Amino acid sequence: MRIDLTPRTDRSALMDALSPVLAFAAALVVGGLVVAAMGRSPAAAFVTYFVAPLSEVWSLQEVALKAAPLALIATGLAFCFRANIWNIGAEGQFVVGGLFGGWIGVATHGAAGNTLWVLPLMLVVGTLAGMLYGLIPALLKVRLGVSEILTSLMLVYVAELLLDYMARGPLRDPAGFNFPQSVTFDDAARLPYLMEGDTLHAGVAIALAAIVVATLVLARTLFGFTVRVVGASPRAARFAGFSDARLTLAVFAVSGGAAGLAGIAEVAGKIGQLQPSISPGYGFTAIIVAFLGRLSPAGILVAALVIALTTIGGEGAQIDLKLPLDLTRAFQGLLLALVLGADALSRYRVRLVPGAAA
């Protein structure tokens, strides 16, 4: 038995648009079966996961706060993935951005005088740190032909351990009773809230702005055109005179910079200090978000909200239904697998060839 995938000559635009929706529905069914097998009510789980977080203002704000870093990182990653370049290390670039940007916050703790420059400097340093950290695997690929998938992934662990060391060691709050964390940042080093009394900080606005800018860059600039052509047809891109090496460096700089900015926005926004760990895996989840959003900035916005919703809902499910957090992770992974599968089915016709050699 052999399985043949033949490209569909008559691709339906409707099915193209529907395939993520159908994949989401299929994930719900499978997830419901798993919940039922664990002896809980699938209906109650559905309400806890997808309805409850949308019914209160504070949880809606939590969803937006979770979605912002995911959307920002995934938008950067979309440039890489569209060009068939694989930055798997956004988590590390996020951590490095938070660490070096946050360092400014620690160093300026208690500084007197005009401190308006502190926050912008933190954002710039965080972005640059993520960018430079992203350029390491890019340079290794361009100069030495090392697989960027491996190096970018490995550098995640380097970044995490570096942050762990810094938060427990040199940057620890001397007056913090040996807790492994830095001083709490001054107000000048914190992202402002969007509205008085809310938890929404300016990081959400930054993510939205990034999505608008990325949409324009992809559609309207020669750089965006290069990314699209390289992804669609690498040989045609070379014919157009676009250099593979330069593009590899550029998309790693863009995605690393976006992840670094998301990292410092998280540190200066929600957390307000350096801790041994600052990310619940945003950089990895963003890979799911990027593909779930079909690598388009607008789609990524929607996908980030959906994934954030399941994460917040998953926290509720832990409390209300005693369902493990791993179930949420498994659901997110399942969702990605099904979305990719549905895309393949909308592009290819599957034919089973009985009797043929595999």
Add this chain to the structure above:
Amino acid sequence: MAPVAPPGRTEGPTPLFGAYGIVKRFGDFTANDGVDLEIRAGEIHALLGENGAGKSTLMKILYGLLEPTEGVVTHRGDVVRLGNPEAARALGIGMVFQHFSLCENLTVAENIALVMPPALSGGTLKARIGAVGATYGLHLDPDRPVWSLSAGERQRIEIIRCLLQDPKLLILDEPTSVLTPGEAELLFSVLERLRDEGRALLYISHRLDEVRRLCARATILRGGRVVGTCDPRAETARSMAALMVGAQVGEVKPPSGMLAGPERLVLSGLTLAAPGLHGTALGGVSLTVRGGEIVGIVGIAGNGQAELFDALSGEALAPEPGMVRFDGVASGRLGITARRRGGAGFVPEERNGHGAAPTLSLSDNAILSRHATAGLSRFGILRRAAAKALAQAVIGAFDVRKAGPDPAAGTLSGGNLQKYLMGREILAEPGILVVNQPTWGVDALAAAHIRQALLDLAGRGAAVLVISQDLDELFEIAGRIAVLHDGALSPAVPAAETTRETLGLLMGGGEPVPPAPPPAAITPDLAREPTHAH
């Protein structure tokens, strides 16, 4: 023109295979619209038509790759259903595709074993390959890896694959498109022999001279319908071409006394390592193309055409700047964008995926090669309106037929996309134009249009270099012709002072093509020289 019999059932004995009232629709598009075709044992039947006339669809229906929407296929008068190629092969239908499906790193015998039913792929296979080869003069060493074989030898693998299954009907799709004239002669004698054995052959070709030579009957398709059947030997190539396109094919104006303009494109000792395991190294290629002339480079596929094109376009850089000079500027180390800025234009062989990105729109594909030379990007911002205007200008000037205002390049037919890519470069008025296989797979009308455009461009003072496998085409448009063999280029000689035979010999490496050797000489494993080392 001789009278043409009306389509439909003809008198005579029951045909071996018949297809009656075949209709095949893809959505709104009707590829075959009531096609009748009868193939008798012991004949070579030609299937003629332009690109998009429905030949491929009909062929695929006969080989079980497609099922007709309406209509029936008969075998000796009985209606049969060809649901898949296995069913077709079981009825004795074999097919030699235009594009070979061979694994480069496997040997001849392994490639043949891959598609054989398990019962036939055992240890005696090599002996059987040798026996079939001996019978038909298709000599092949079963142990040679495919990557070391020429296109003609690869085709022999495909033919032997079919013959091992003792076909009653053999379908050949454009079989001579990759062959030298000598190799084609060898193929013709094999086909005639198969015919004399009482097998039926369905021969699909653009080359009307071949059809007139080989075939006793031809069915001509246009727009999915049969427009006539005829005896090609009683027709002229022109009259058949007129039937195919439904209009008189305009004769291309011959190159009129080309004036020797200044030297615009000069290659001196261009040497380049092979780009990969299966690539061809260029060995000291020297050539001068003057303004106002078209120089043709002919060669069998895989003799360095792609590598030479890449070195000319700047997609591959030469080791020394001076090896490639454009209008006197040492350009060997310049990238393709810099060469375009210097007034050069390029049209590669592969349309989809090299000359154009198939999923992008035509206006995006205008940006692809003209972003630096047509002001389509300013400070890194695309000027989409200008790109659309340029695309429209090309479409208008080159009569590009398409669906919708700005469709994806991949939705155009081969000929129309080629006209678009030609127009995209020619409207830039390049001083130097390099074209690889300008009319490959393009229908007769579009091909004539493209050749005329090349002649006109040269007439305006440009240096035009055409790389082609089609000798007829080069004799039609080129003032001088050089032969590329194994990465080395022969001196360019005036087209008027050379012959097909001379060039054919050079294409084959300067040695005469051997006649079919006696069977004793081709015992497997022993007769051939050792395989080439990597």
